Amino acid sequence: MLSQIxxxxxxxxxxxxxxxxxxxxxxxxxxxxxxxxxxxxxxxFPHIIAIRKGIIRTYxxxxxxxxxxxxxxxxxxxxxxxxxxxxxxxxxxxxxxVEDCKVILISMDKFKRLAKQxxxxxxxxxxxxxxxxxxxxxxxxxxxMMTPEERYAQLLRKSPHLIQRVPQKYLASYLxxxxxxxxxxxxxxxxxx
Amino acid sequence: MLSQIxxxxxxxxxxxxxxxxxxxxxxxxxxxxxxxxxxxxxxxFPHIIAIRKGIIRTYxxxxxxxxxxxxxxxxxxxxxxxxxxxxxxxxxxxxxxVEDCKVILISMDKFKRLAKQxxxxxxxxxxxxxxxxxxxxxxxxxxxMMTPEERYAQLLRKSPHLIQRVPQKYLASYLxxxxxxxxxxxxxxxxxx
DNA sequence: GGAGGTAAATAACATTTGTTAATTAATCAG
DNA sequence: CTGATTAATTAACAAATGTTATTTACCTCC
Numbered sequence: 001m002l003s004q005i006x007x008x009x010x011x012x013x014x015x016x017x018x019x020x021x022x023x024x025x026x027x028x029x030x031x032x033x034x035x036x037x038x039x040x041x042x043x044x045f046p047h048i049i050a051i052r053k054g055i056i057r058t059y060x061x062x063x064x065x066x067x068x069x070x071x072x073x074x075x076x077x078x079x080x081x082x083x084x085x086x087x088x089x090x091x092x093x094x095x096x097x098v099e100d101c102k103v104i105l106i107s108m109d110k111f112k113r114l115a116k117q118x119x120x121x122x123x124x125x126x127x128x129x130x131x132x133x134x135x136x137x138x139x140x141x142x143x144x145m146m147t148p149e150e151r152y153a154q155l156l157r158k159s160p161h162l163i164q165r166v167p168q169k170y171l172a173s174y175l176x177x178x179x180x181x182x183x184x185x186x187x188x189x190x191x192x193x
Numbered sequence: 194m195l196s197q198i199x200x201x202x203x204x205x206x207x208x209x210x211x212x213x214x215x216x217x218x219x220x221x222x223x224x225x226x227x228x229x230x231x232x233x234x235x236x237x238f239p240h241i242i243a244i245r246k247g248i249i250r251t252y253x254x255x256x257x258x259x260x261x262x263x264x265x266x267x268x269x270x271x272x273x274x275x276x277x278x279x280x281x282x283x284x285x286x287x288x289x290x291v292e293d294c295k296v297i298l299i300s301m302d303k304f305k306r307l308a309k310q311x312x313x314x315x316x317x318x319x320x321x322x323x324x325x326x327x328x329x330x331x332x333x334x335x336x337x338m339m340t341p342e343e344r345y346a347q348l349l350r351k352s353p354h355l356i357q358r359v360p361q362k363y364l365a366s367y368l369x370x371x372x373x374x375x376x377x378x379x380x381x382x383x384x385x386x
Numbered sequence: 387g388g389a390g391g392t393a394a395a396t397a398a399c400a401t402t403t404g405t406t407a408a409t410t411a412a413t414c415a416g
Numbered sequence: 417c418t419g420a421t422t423a424a425t426t427a428a429c430a431a432a433t434g435t436t437a438t439t440t441a442c443c444t445c446c
Contacts, residue, residue, distance in 0.1 A: 060338060068337045070330075082330050086323045122315050129322040130279045136329035137263075137275050143336040144261045144369055145253060148433080168394065176337055181433055183395055341403080361424065374403055376425055 005104065009050050011078060011128055019120050026110035032056075032097035039095040045081045047105040049073075054101030055162075057170055058093050069174040072098075072162060078128065084108065098166055148177045152185050198297065202243050204271060204321055212313050219303035225249075225290035232288040238274045240298040242266075247294030248355075250363055251286050262367040265291075265355060271321065277301065291359055341370045345378050 003020040006012040015023065032038055038056065039045035049056065056079055058071040070093065073079035081091040085108060115121040142151055152175055156163060163171065172182040196213040199205040208216065225231055231249065232238035242249065249272055251264040263286065266272035274284040278301060308314040335344055345368055349356060356364065365375040 060334070062338055070333060070337055082326075086327055119312060119315065122312065122319065126315065126319055126322065129319065129326060133275075133322060133326050133329060134279055136326060136333060139333050140263060140329060140336070141253070143333070144263055144366070145255055173337070178434060179394075180396090180435080184433085187395085362422095371404060372424070373405080373426085377403085380425085 005052060006050075008052060009076060009078060011124065011131065012050075015120070015124070019118075022114060022118070022121075023106070026107045026114065027104050030103050030105050032101040032103070034097055034100050036097045037094065038097060039081050039084075039091055039093070041091055041094060043081070043084075043091045045084050045091055045095070046108045048078060048080045048085065048108055048111060049095075050078045050104040050106065051075055052102040052104065053099075054103070055098040055165055056101060056103075057096050057098045057166070059096065059170075059173070060093055067094075067173060069170050072166060072170070072174055074161065074165075078131075080108070098170065143176060148175055148181065149185050149188065151175045152182065153189060156189070198245060199243075201245060201269060202271060203269070204317065204324065205243075208313070208317070212311075215307060215311070215314075216299070219300045219307065220297050223296050223298050225294040225296070227290055227293050229290045230287065231290060232274055232277075232284055232286070234284055234287060236274070236277075236284045238277050238284055238288070239301045241271060241273045241278065241301055241304060242288075243271045243297040243299065244268055245295040245297065246292075247296070248291040248358055249294060249296075250289050250291045250359070252289065252363075252366070253286055260287075260366060262363050265359060265363070265367055267354065267358075271324075273301070291363065336369060341368055341374065342378050342381065344368045345375065346382060349382070 003017070003024060006015070006020055006023060012020070012023065032054070038049075041061065051073055053075055055075075056073045057069055058073070058079065059067045059069045061067060071079065079095070081093055081095060083089045083092050111121070111125070115125045142154070146154065155171070155175070166174075168182055169179050172179045175182065177185070196210070196217060199208070199213055199216060205213070205216065225247070231242075234254065244266055246268055248268075249266045250262055251266070251272065252260045252262045254260060264272065272288070274286055274288060276282045276285050304314070304318070308318045335347070339347065348364070348368070359367075361375055362372050365372045368375065370378070
């Protein structure tokens with residue numbers, strides 16, 4: 001039963017049965033294979049993605065073609081194309097499955113329509129934005145307050161699962177360094193700590 | 194008349210007269226002198242700040258006492274203590290007037306109460322969060338996709354007023370570099386461009 | 387098992403930044 | 417206007433990162 005599955009997400013845990021049913025009516029299940037491209041630059045990807053299993057990486061391309069990982073979302077997280085969701089514009093990002101994924105896709109358009117009519121859903125929208133905002137502020141702090149080495153150390157402390165499950169080349173750009181530099185940082189930390 | 198003044202802010206431009214009156218009823222004017230500390234770490238600063246004039250800098254202290262500028266908000270921007278607003282927790286940030294400021298202070302508590310009752314205000318809350326979120330994503334991109342030199346070049350291009358009005362020591366930590374490094378970057382750019 | 391391909395580690399060198407200190411420029415109070 | 421204070425620049429050196437290339441490890445596919 002889908003409503004069971006929605007309980008897996010903190011954001012949906014306080015919905016009434018009737019609201020869960022409404023949410024379910026605008027949702028569908030989907031799976032992605034490891035390495036699969038979920039959305040790409042220029043796409044309108046009109047779904048909110050609630051990740052039941054797996055990891056989804058968001059990246060952008062620099063002008064020289066280099067990939068830079070902007071977000072990493074894991075089981076229990078909710079993600080989306082940010083330009084599609086907030087500005088109703090084509091994506092500037094690429095979304096990619098880092099592992100085999102099981103997700104719930106929630107129609108953005110239907111969700112927004114629901115949010116306009118139903119105050120519970122508008123409130124949900126609000127909570128979701130606040131969660132994202134707190135994450136984003138934390139990530140800005142991550143860059144502004146810490147050196148690359150401190151960033152890796154914090155990731156090691158707070159998100160060891162990411163380090164286990166995400167290839168270093170992606171972690172590197174998530175931390176804002178090259179793979180070579182990340183490799184050196186790892187060596188320094190393993191030698192000292 | 195306050196409702197005139199609210200029109201200065203993009204976020205409030207589409208409010209009806211009656212909603213403007215409600216907004217006005219939970220707002221008051223305030224001024225800050227250049228250098229004045231508006232809120233500090235540990236404070237509960239329960240106001241949304243709409244800046245009519247001036248610049249407000251948000252910073253945090255590293256463990257070694259170094260200041261790091263996390264946000265810069267100018268005339269027309271809306272800012273607040275992020276922990277106070279979103280998590281209802283004491284501030285982790287310091288807010289400081291970089292110039293003499295004229296602001297509107299909107300009571301957070303009353304605003305949130307209004308947002309619970311009145312769908313227009315909940316919707317306003319939503320739009321405000323989306324604006325902040327878009328800014329935050331842009332700022333993350335700023336760090337992930339660009340070198341310090343590119344960041345300064347972009348600031349020069351997109352926000353020349355900030356470079357004019359904000360002392361370099363604050364700009365430096367806003368860009369994620371030291372004052373010495375910013376000085377070198379400026380020299381390199383002025384010699385090449 | 388072996389060939390091919392990708393990821394990660396390592397090496398060598400250029401570039402940039404951080405750090406500390408000294409100098410110059412700008413600002414403020416009296 | 418002047419002395420004192422702070423901001424910004426410059427200099428010199430250490431440390432970290434970026435870049436390119438090479439080596440090693442690992443994985444997949446045949």
